[in-house]
Amino acid sequence: MENLCKILVVDDEFIIRQGIIHFVDWKKEGFEIIGEASNGKEALEIIEKMKPHIILCDIVMPVMDGIELSEVIKNQYPDIKIIVLSSYSDFDNVKKMFLNGASDYILKPTLNQKTLMDSLHKVVKQMKDVSIETKQELSLTDYLSQLMSGFHVSQSLNHPFLKQTYFYLLAISCKGDIKKQDIKKTLENNINSYHQENVYLLKSSDDVLVMILGFKYLPEIENLAHKFFMKNIDYHYFVLSDYFCDISLLQSIYQNQILSSLKKTFYLKDEYLMTSQNIPQTIEPLKFDVHEYSEYLYMMKLYEAIDLLKQYTKTSLLKHVDEQSLKSIVDNALYNFISVLEEHNLDPEYIRNFKLSTLSTLDSCKQYEEYYHHFIQILHDLKTIVDNYQIELNQDVMKQIIQYLYKHYQEPLTLYDLADYFNFNYSYLSSYFNERSDLSFNECLNKIRIQKAAEMLQDKQYNIQEIGQMVGFSDHSYFCKVFKKLMNVTPSQYRKGLMKK
Numbered sequence: 125m126e127n128l129c130k131i132l133v134v135d136d137e138f139i140i141r142q143g144i145i146h147f148v149d150w151k152k153e154g155f156e157i158i159g160e161a162s163n164g165k166e167a168l169e170i171i172e173k174m175k176p177h178i179i180l181c182d183i184v185m186p187v188m189d190g191i192e193l194s195e196v197i198k199n200q201y202p203d204i205k206i207i208v209l210s211s212y213s214d215f216d217n218v219k220k221m222f223l224n225g226a227s228d229y230i231l232k233p234t235l236n237q238k239t240l241m242d243s244l245h246k247v248v249k250q251m252k253d254v255s256i257e258t259k260q261e262l263s264l265t266d267y268l269s270q271l272m273s274g275f276h277v278s279q280s281l282n283h284p285f286l287k288q289t290y291f292y293l294l295a296i297s298c299k300g301d302i303k304k305q306d307i308k309k310t311l312e313n314n315i316n317s318y319h320q321e322n323v324y325l326l327k328s329s330d331d332v333l334v335m336i337l338g339f340k341y342l343p344e345i346e347n348l349a350h351k352f353f354m355k356n357i358d359y360h361y362f363v364l365s366d367y368f369c370d371i372s373l374l375q376s377i378y379q380n381q382i383l384s385s386l387k388k389t390f391y392l393k394d395e396y397l398m399t400s401q402n403i404p405q406t407i408e409p410l411k412f413d414v415h416e417y418s419e420y421l422y423m424m425k426l427y428e429a430i431d432l433l434k435q436y437t438k439t440s441l442l443k444h445v446d447e448q449s450l451k452s453i454v455d456n457a458l459y460n461f462i463s464v465l466e467e468h469n470l471d472p473e474y475i476r477n478f479k480l481s482t483l484s485t486l487d488s489c490k491q492y493e494e495y496y497h498h499f500i501q502i503l504h505d506l507k508t509i510v511d512n513y514q515i516e517l518n519q520d521v522m523k524q525i526i527q528y529l530y531k532h533y534q535e536p537l538t539l540y541d542l543a544d545y546f547n548f549n550y551s552y553l554s555s556y557f558n559e560r561s562d563l564s565f566n567e568c569l570n571k572i573r574i575q576k577a578a579e580m581l582q583d584k585q586y587n588i589q590e591i592g593q594m595v596g597f598s599d600h601s602y603f604c605k606v607f608k609k610l611m612n613v614t615p616s617q618y619r620k621g622l623m624k625k
Contacts, residue, residue, distance in 0.1 A: 146273025164188030194224035288338030
């Protein structure tokens with residue numbers, strides 16, 4: 125039996141993950157959050173290392189969604205339980221998750237401490253090798269973390285730190301393999317060299333550390349952060365709140381200054397410390413013409429689709445569009461583009477790997493210049509793929525169309541029928557024929573029909589009118605007219621010529 129039930133949180137929304145992580149005093153309830161992931165691919169890496177008992181899993185995520193993840197878990201980690209986090213519109217996908225072995229689901233709009241704990245206790249009862257032990261003590265770190273997340277703390281706490289006069293929240297966005305406790309120790313040592321005060325590392329995500337600093341006297345905190353910046357070897361940037369004197373304001377400071385600032389670091393340039401004085405301003409996402417983009421993909425005008433997406437992304441970055449909104453739009457556009465390549469079976473294994481690495485690379489970019497650099501490289505790679513396969517693609521599709529006409533020439537075919545069968549836009553298929561064939565659709569179909577009619581005229585058991593109908597001409601006079609145009613003789617003259625031979 126294990127004392128703590130291990131939980132992994134998987135959701136592409138940072139705020140949702142943070143909310144769950146700080147919802148509850150987990151150890152007191154007998155649980156432990158062992159990690160968080162923004163998509164299924166990241167989750168599998170954590171699962172392999174940490175072996176969680178329960179996964180709280182979103183459905184719609186980039187790179188690898190919840191359905192794909194649940195299928196892998198079902199096959200490779202059957203003992204792991206899944207609780208689905210869904211919206212009201214996700215019921216069809218929830219059913220798929222249950223088919224893959226999910227144990228329970230929670231509607232996100234109803235997610236709170238009670239619904240979450242009820243679901244977890246319900247799932248734990250289904251598990252043979254896991255039991256939970258509750259813990260009554262509340263540490264200062266847990267107390268502050270719960271205050272920061274807005275969780276109602278029933279216990280009062282008498283601790284010297286809470287008697288400090290001035291407080292700051294400091295967030296450090298990390299890159300690379302950094303140990304949180306090492307950063308805390310470094311920061312604490314630097315601060316203590318100036319003031320004998322306190323630093324506490326609060327619960328945070330894998331790549332963002334949140335600390336609270338307490339002082340009796342108002343320090344020159346920016347100087348301390350600068351000093352720490354010079355000594356620390358691997359991090360990305362700092363976000364520093366204004367000072368506050370009332371510890372009950374912790375949640376408000378965290379949400380309105382730290383979280384809101386973390387969303388805007390994407391556009392920081394040559395800065396490592398963000399305060400209320402230098403926060404970059406962002407705007408709501410610009411309208412992306414999804415209809416035009418989809419039409420380009422549908423009509424296989426892939427270069428036009430690339431140019432449209434490139435112009436939108438460049439303009440959005442120049443105008444400082446909200447990072448997450450922009451990334452979501454670009455991810456979806458690239459996903460749809462690559463899916464079109466997959467549908468045409470262009471080196472499927474390479475395309476699949478390219479899709480996974482593409483979205484993962486863009487999502488991991490911390491700043492807009494890095495993001496745009498990778499984005500342009502991805503567009504270049506896509507153009508190379510399209511260049512390499514364009515001739516093969518055109519020849520393959522045209523070959524399939526001609527084969528279809530030879531097989532169905534007797535039927536009353538129209539270009540609309542062909543477009544519907546091959547899932548093409550009518551106008552695109554018409555221009556496709558004109559660009560890649562010397563004949564129009566009707567000319568091509570008539571040529572095939574007359575070839576077949578000429579073969580059948582050698583057989584005397586059918587009269588000429590019957591042959592015309594058998595190859596797809598309902599009008600006898602039109603059949604004769606087309607036959608003469610292509611063969612320079614009428615059907616009867618052609619048959620007589622065969623008889624003479």
